Amino acid sequence: MVRSLGFAFCTLLALLAPEARAATDLSYGPSPRQTLSVYAPPHAHDAPIIVMVHGGAWMIGDKDNPGVSEPKASHWNADGVIFVSVDYRMLPEAGPMVQAADVAAALAYVQHHAREWNGDPSRVVLMGHSAGAHLVSLVAVSPALQQAAGVRPWLATVSLDSGAVDVPGIMQNPHPRFYDRVFGESPSGWAEASPYDRMTRAPAMPMLMVCSTERANSCPANERFVSKARELGGKADALPVALNHMQINQTLGGSNAYTAQVDAWLSKNAAL
Template sequence: MGKSVLVLLLLASTAWAADTQVTRNIPYAGNDSRRQQLDIYAPKDAKNLPVVVWLHGGGWRRGDKLLVQSKPQAFTSQGYVFVSINYRFVPQHEMNDLATDVATAIKWVHANIAQHGGSPETIFVGGHSAGAHLSALVCSDESYLKAQGLSLDNIAGCFPVDTATYDATKLIKFLDRANSSRTELYTNAFGDTAESQTKYSPITHIKQGTKYPPFLLLHVAARPDATLMSNAFAKAVNDAGGEAEAFAAKGKDHGSINKDLGTPGDEPTKAVFKFLKRHIVKTEQD
């Protein structure tokens, strides 16, 4: 991403910052790499508020934590601390590194967010596209959080936004048969082998006997692959004794479901806030 684009994004994101405390470029992995930094947006005088950790999209190979559109303002105005993170990219790094970055950022949030007005006991995770996949992976394969001294119990809920990669193995097989130009995008991210594709598919890790965070799986109603995968993942979680709901967003495409999230009157936004509110109450009761 060029410097001029970053400057414009910064200017746009500070236009509404009068009632919001914005802290940028916090290293979460013990180094100064921009790919392992996060930004925090918190209501002024925030104290013990629920937290949303957001993962940008970009095909696992591009994107930036500044690409948040209306989300910070929407969430802070509703009483949330909003955290937008960067993570490393393929093909320079493997998917394992990307998921490790997400878990490491969550660990940092859990340990430090109280200093920014957030509650470490109420952390939600969401993301769009590649970020949706990574949020679902880290919230289903507990090994990433365990490596950071955390567990799935530390996640109050997960709301991935429009991904078709809950089962990357099945998706890549289908694309191969269809001779799709999209195959390379997914094999670059998930690898060429069934073993690695299965390992990084969130649905692989849904099993009886594990307590998963609740899921809200938003997807574009007119997108067959995301619809099929979201419904299959929701069924797997529910069949395993967890809680998951697939929400079909009508009148959206892959870009607008993300761009519009946080805007007034947006139906997916309403669904997200309803989901968050329901599970904040449950967390407080627990």
């Protein structure tokens, strides 16, 4: 059913934006879930690339679900930017550390194949929402994950209302029950999967941590992350927005002040 909806969505995208070029379900690994779709603007030449990782509580979701690629792909395609939407393995097949390794592998694949889409492999931004924001943040602060996948330096990382910035902080306080399924009972496992705890040196690239002011714990956790990154000598910013968790994903790329704020940050920190 999800794949059928995804196919219908890609078909609709092609009808609405016939000039854009799409390459769907490219495999970056052996699993059926290790695929990505590329939306390239017409006449792209050495184009920058945004790599998007969907959310879904580490258990559900798809790169072609409504709100993941659109309106983002159309918005950034219009500015000459290639947009890539990534799938990854999910629970119960894969826990969050394996999922983060999948995201790193997808990023390496994009860098390796960028020239095939007339993209510039040195001008890549990594972006994710919710669980996907947790995963891109984890990759950004984990040199070991980057090295294992063969990832080269990228321009910036954008976290859209992460589902887990400080995993031990979540697990040691009242939390939704599904977090127990995702992160288990081991404090050492919590720390391993926690971007805040894994960050022991400055991230190599600028990071933007978007957070919802409508979620009680979102902005405080993201702001603590930003403070730690800066204390380590890194470049990081928090962007609190008065949108709910889903709106932060679904409205990005639309004609609104929030999109303009993200665009301004990308222009300043990634030259997009």
